[in-house]
Amino acid sequence: MTTTTAHPVDEKLPTGRLAALGLQHVLVMYAGAVAVPLIVGRALKLSPEQVALLISADLFCCGLVTLIQSLGFGRWFGVRLPVMMGVTFAAVGPMVAMANANGGVEGARAIFGAIIGAGIISILIAPIMSRLLRYFPPVVTGTIIAIIGISLMRVGVGWALGGPANLAQSVDVPKLVAMVDAAKATAEAASDLLMILTMTLVMIVVMIESTGMFLALGDITGKKISQTELSAGLRTDGLGTLIGGIFNTFPYTSFSQNVGLVGVTGVKSRWVCVAGGVIMIVLGMLPKMAALVESVPTFVLGGAGLVMFGMVAATGIRILSNVDFKGNAHNLYIVAISIGFGLVPLVAPRWTQQMAHGLHPLLESGILLTSIAAVVLNLYFNGSRSDTRDAVEASKSFTGGH
Numbered sequence: 001m002t003t004t005t006a007h008p009v010d011e012k013l014p015t016g017r018l019a020a021l022g023l024q025h026v027l028v029m030y031a032g033a034v035a036v037p038l039i040v041g042r043a044l045k046l047s048p049e050q051v052a053l054l055i056s057a058d059l060f061c062c063g064l065v066t067l068i069q070s071l072g073f074g075r076w077f078g079v080r081l082p083v084m085m086g087v088t089f090a091a092v093g094p095m096v097a098m099a100n101a102n103g104g105v106e107g108a109r110a111i112f113g114a115i116i117g118a119g120i121i122s123i124l125i126a127p128i129m130s131r132l133l134r135y136f137p138p139v140v141t142g143t144i145i146a147i148i149g150i151s152l153m154r155v156g157v158g159w160a161l162g163g164p165a166n167l168a169q170s171v172d173v174p175k176l177v178a179m180v181d182a183a184k185a186t187a188e189a190a191s192d193l194l195m196i197l198t199m200t201l202v203m204i205v206v207m208i209e210s211t212g213m214f215l216a217l218g219d220i221t222g223k224k225i226s227q228t229e230l231s232a233g234l235r236t237d238g239l240g241t242l243i244g245g246i247f248n249t250f251p252y253t254s255f256s257q258n259v260g261l262v263g264v265t266g267v268k269s270r271w272v273c274v275a276g277g278v279i280m281i282v283l284g285m286l287p288k289m290a291a292l293v294e295s296v297p298t299f300v301l302g303g304a305g306l307v308m309f310g311m312v313a314a315t316g317i318r319i320l321s322n323v324d325f326k327g328n329a330h331n332l333y334i335v336a337i338s339i340g341f342g343l344v345p346l347v348a349p350r351w352t353q354q355m356a357h358g359l360h361p362l363l364e365s366g367i368l369l370t371s372i373a374a375v376v377l378n379l380y381f382n383g384s385r386s387d388t389r390d391a392v393e394a395s396k397s398f399t400g401g402h
Contacts, residue, residue, distance in 0.1 A: 007222075007223060008221060008222065008268040008269060009080070009081060009082065009221050009223050009268050009269065009270050010269070010270065010271075011268070011269045011271070012269070012271050013267075013269055013271060013272065018269075018271060018272060018275045019275055019279075021265075021267055021272040021275070022272050022273070022274075022275025022276035022277075022278070022279055023275075023276070023279060024261070024265075025084050025258050025261060025272060025273060025276035026084075026276050026279045026280060026283075028084075028255075028257050028258055028261050029062075029084050029086050029255045029257060029258055032086055032087075032089075032255065032257070033058060033059060033062050033086045033087065033280075034055055034058070034059070034293050035089075036058070036087040036089065036091075036092055036250055037051065037054040037055045037057075037058045037087075037249070037250070038051065038055070038293070038294070038296075039092055039096065039155060040054075040092070040095050040096065040099060040111070040250070041054045041055075041294075042298075043095075043096045043099035043100065043103070044099045044103050044104060044107050044108050044111075045103045045104060046104070046105075046108065048291075048294050048295070051294045052287065052290040052291045052293075052294040053287075053290070054248070054249065055290035055293050055294060056284050056285070056286075056287055056289075056290040057247050057248055057249045057284065058087060058249045058250065058284070059280050059281075059283045059284035059289075059290070060247070060280070060281055060284025060285065061240070061243055061244050061247050061249045061252065061284070062084075062085055062086050062087075062252065062277075062280045062284070063276075063277040063278065063279070063280030063281035063282075063283075063284060064243065064277070064281060065085040065236065065239070065240035065243060065244075065252045065277075066083070066084050066085045066273060066274075066276060066277030066280060067274060067277040067278070067281075068236055068239065068240070069081075069083045069085050069233065069236045069240070069254070069273075070082060070083050070084075070270045070271075070273040070274050070277065071270070071274050071277075072232075073236075075228075075232070076232060076235060077232055077235055077236045077239055078232055078233070078236055079214055079225070079229055079230070079232055079233025079236065080229065080232075080270060081214065081217050081218065081221065081223070081225075081233070081270055082217070082221070082258075082262050082267075082268060082269060082270045082272055082273045083214075083217065083233075083254045083255075083258070083259070083270070083273055084254070084255045084258040084273050084276055084277070085236075085240055085252045085253065085254060085255065085277075086252060086253070086255045087244075087249070087250040087251065087252060087253075088202075088206050088250075088251055088252070088253040089148055089152065089312065090144075090148060090202050090205055090206050090209075090367060091199065091202045091206075091250060091251045092148075092152060092155075093148070093151050093152070093365045093366060093367040093368075094198045094199065094202055094365045094367070094368060095111055095250070096155070097345075097364040097365055098110060098111050098114070098195060098198075099111065100364075101364075108248070110192065110195060111195070112245045112248050112249075113192060113195070113196075113245070114192065114195035114196045114198065114199045114245075115199055115241055115242075115244055115245035115250065115251055116242055116245030116246060117192075117195075117196035117199070117200070117245075118196055118199035118200045118202070118203050118241055118245075118251065119203075119238050119239065119240075119241035119242030119243070119244070119245055119251070120238070120242060121196070121200050121203070121238070122200070122203045122207065122234075122235075122237060122238030122241055122242075123235055123238035123239055123242065124238075125204075125238075126207065126231055126234040126235040126237070126238055127231045127234075127235075129204065129207040129208065129211065129234050132208060132211075133208060133211050133212060133215075134384050135208075135375060135378070135379065135384055136208045136209075136212075136375070137378065137382070138319050138320065138322055138323050139320070139323045139331045139334055139335065139374070139378060139382075140334075140374040140375055140378050141208075141209065141212070141316075141319060142316045142317070142318075142319030142320035142322075142323065142335075143316065143320065143334070143335050143338045143339060143370060143374045144205060144316070144367065144370055144371050144374060145312065145313075145315055145316030145319060146313050146315075146316025146317055146320065146339070147316070147338075147339055147342035147343075147366055147367055147370040148312055148313075148316070148367055149309050149310060149311070149312030149313025149314070149315070149316060150313050150339075150342070150343070150346070150366075151342065151345075151346055151366045151367055152309040152312065153306070153309050153310065153313070154346065155309070156302050156306040156309050157302070157306070158302070160299055160302030160303060160306060161299070161302070198365065198368060199241075199251065201368050201371065201372075202251065202367070202368065203237070203238065203241060203251060205367075205371050206237060206251065206253045207234045207237050207238075207253075209253070209256075210233065210234060210237055210253050210254050211230065211234065213254050213256055213259050214230055214233050214234075214254070215230075216259065217259050217262065220259070220262055220263045220268070221262065221268040222268070233254075237251075237252065237253050237254075240252030240253070258273070320335060323335075328382070330381035330382060331381075331382075333377065333381065334374060334377045334378055334381060334382075335374075337373060337377060338370045338373040338374040338377060339370065341366070341369040341370055341372075341373040342366035342367065342369050342370030342373075343366060344366065344369065345363070345364045345365065345366045345369070346366055349364070351363075352364060
């Protein structure tokens with residue numbers, strides 16, 4: 001008589017230990033999970049009650065999508081690894097740009113509509129995204145992650161000063177209002193389309209990052225990830241984004257700090273993250289918890305933001321430290337030019353004022369400009385010679401990027 005031993009990934013732990021370890025995963029990701037609704041909600045100038053509802057919906061969706069990813073949903077969705085899902089910071093820049101262009105409830109509806117469209121497209125393109133990892137070596141991912149942190153620093157500074165990100169900027173308000181009013185009628189229809197395109201580009205970057213993290217997590221847990229499982233995991237990124245838009249929240253992806261926690265604790269069971277997902281759902285149904293988070297003073301949030309966003313930038317720099325700049329001078333040009341593109345909206349926030357209003361959400365995102373420049377320049381200078389091992393190693397280093 002033979003007995004089969006379950007893989008550590010599928011091991012079911014005692015209930016008490018499962019709950020404790022699940023709570024540990026929740027505590028690791030909680031700050032990152034609530035930061036995005038706070039950022040976007042305040043950029044949209046929503047009321048405190050509306051921001052609290054946004055936080056509750058976000059926590060609920062974090063838990064729901066975590067269950068789909070870790071537990072699995074049919075053969076099409078779920079990588080079935082210890083993965084916690086949360087809002088990606090890669091989408092914050094474009095969403096804040098959209099919020100600045102059109103605030104309030106109408107602006108929120110436009111953002112959520114773009115997220116729904118990007119989620120549908122992401123589900124459809126998930127199978128091919130897993131084959132594009134070689135186009136995102138460390139020189140590309142490190143640059144993108146660094147500019148994410150750098151771009152978000154102005155948000156943290158604005159909070160620390162007790163106001164919005166553009167608190168210290170002087171704006172030609174009458175001219176800006178006249179331009180917006182003149183362009184609004186003709187650009188409105190083309191703008192939902194450009195928002196969807198913007199969010200889809202964000203999701204492409206997110207799914208490439210997820211590919212590296214899934215492969216890294218497979219290496220950590222000792223479970224080989226098949227092409228089918230990888231596609232199912234990426235498809236869940238798209239489904240989570242679609243769910244986020246429907247529930248009036250944001251794009252969802254695997255949280256890298258929780259991948260790092262698996263490596264630190266050595267607990268490989270996906271049921272731990274299932275427990276964490278259940279805890280997140282419960283937290284999402286506690287409105288007082290969301291109200292408590294929303295009540296945090298802006299300047300306190302700013303202090304935390306400076307540390308958190310600085311850590312994101314530092315993580316990108318750490319990934320770039322492993323790039324060969326001495327033997328391959330082209331890498332220096334890739335980083336320099338790509339960061340230069342990404343800094344344009346940061347140092348000249350009104351550089352698009354003479355351009356079509358509908359293009360603003362795309363051109364005002366330094367993250368997207370850097371992503372496009374880095375990928376294109378890397379292809380031009382280095383081709384697609386790198387393999388997936390470099391991207392996996394970069395993902396292992398990316399333990400605080402969300």
